[in-house]
């Protein structure tokens with residue numbers, strides 16, 4: 001049985017070094033910039049620990065995301081588990097603990113990839129996976145370099161290595177138990193000092209997390225900002241100032257090839273996409289539901305153009321769902337692995353293209369349906385509660401069949417999802433968290449079905465010549 005939400009929250013009180021607004025945050029679980037989101041993560045652990053969803057989420061005392069999938073049925077079962085957690089935040093918590101759990105399960109399916117160079121990290125990768133699974137731990141990861149030179153190894157010691165430098169953007173890192181640090185972009189052959197992968201506890205001495213602005217901290221109330229006040233997973237700059245990493249926590253070391261290969265030659269990345277594609281599908285379901293409620297509240301729902309716009313959004317939901325089901329149905333055995341399976345590669349990779357393009361389109365379409373009403377809401381719930389002003393708002397901000405309080409509740413939720421600073425971050429998230437377009441579009445040219453496409457066009461060309469009759 002995994003730990004409870006309360007046990008998760010207690011583990012956050014470990015003296016970790018989190019900075020926000022020039023202040024060192026004493027306790028993430030109690031600070032007004034983080035506590036409600038920490039409670040949302042705790043709620044996920046409670047769902048897995050003891051709830052009507054426990055058996056959907058857990059198998060053999062371990063969350064399904066940590067298990068190495070061995071069949072199509074296993075892929076389906078883990079997707080059902082992903083969906084339960086995704087629905088708990090309406091898709092707005094991108095890095096729930098099942099994300100890195102699925103990546104670690106990918107490592108465990110092909111540990112030999114960690115053993116390809118002089119440093120043999122396979123056993124440590126298996127131990128990393130075991131540690132996360134047995135503890136029900138929440139792993140975040142920072143595998144992106146900042147614009148300046150990224151993190152590197154500065155010294156080798158008896159028991160481990162000393163690392164120095166920074167990594168960006170650690171989503172969920174302030175709420176995690178451990179952070180995996182590595183590099184996913186190809187490194188130059190001579191960049192061996194930077195070719196390192198390791199996972200450390202968030203309270204490791206010398207490790208700092210510099211948090212971006214907190215949307216939760218800026219939210220006035222749940223009524224006013226229902227999403228950002230509770231589901232702000234945050235993104236943090238990771239700074240390591242001479243952090244000591246014991247050998248047993250090092251997964252790749254001074255090995256440029258292995259440092260990149262662990263993402264592409266194990267199913268780790270494909271497992272990530274399986275989890276996040278399920279969450280993306282859920283988020284589109286939520287946004288489309290919001291659009292339906294908005295047009296009803298606006299009284300435009302029966303207009304043909306509006307009905308068609310809702311149809312387009314529902315078509316997007318079906319596309320998002322199809323990518324998940326299609327990747328499962330096109331499963332493949334893990335090459336050279338230990339009997340595991342992975343979601344189909346070309347469909348999984350293509351999900352990144354679809355989602356990055358679809359999300360901004362869906363948001364723009366719903367804003368068009370919403371009109372100006374999502375902007376013209378009173379500053380806060382206090383206006384509605386005011387004895388003199390409340391009735392005035394009640395009179396002028398209602399629509400037929402929709403009392404002002406209900407309508408404003410909906411409009412504020414819509415603005416938080418579509419137009420707020422939190423919403424802007426989500427648009428950037430859906431565009432970039434799986435990599436930049438120039439990277440994933442290039443990858444699709446070698447992972448996609450280029451040969452089949454070319455062969456089909458070639459068959460047509462070969463079927464006629466100058467002399468062929470009509």
Ligand SMILES: Cc1cc2nc3c(=O)[nH]c(=O)nc-3n(C[C@H](O)[C@H](O)[C@H](O)COP(=O)(O)OP(=O)(O)OC[C@H]3O[C@@H](n4cnc5c(N)ncnc54)[C@H](O)[C@@H]3O)c2cc1C
Pocket residue numbers: 141142143144168169170171172235425428429432433434435436437438
């Ligand atoms: C909200 C959010 C959360 C994230 N969470 C995490 C996380 O938890 N962990 C983590 O490790 N990373 C995370 N990331 C980082 C993410 O993986 C990177 O943003 C992504 O890989 C792109 O890298 P970059 O930001 O350095 O952009 P760049 O590679 O600098 O690309 C930015 C833009 O520059 C242009 N460009 C740059 N190079 C080229 C080129 N060679 N050819 C053509 N165009 C080019 C493109 O227009 C591209 O869109 C997150 C990002 C966001 C936005």
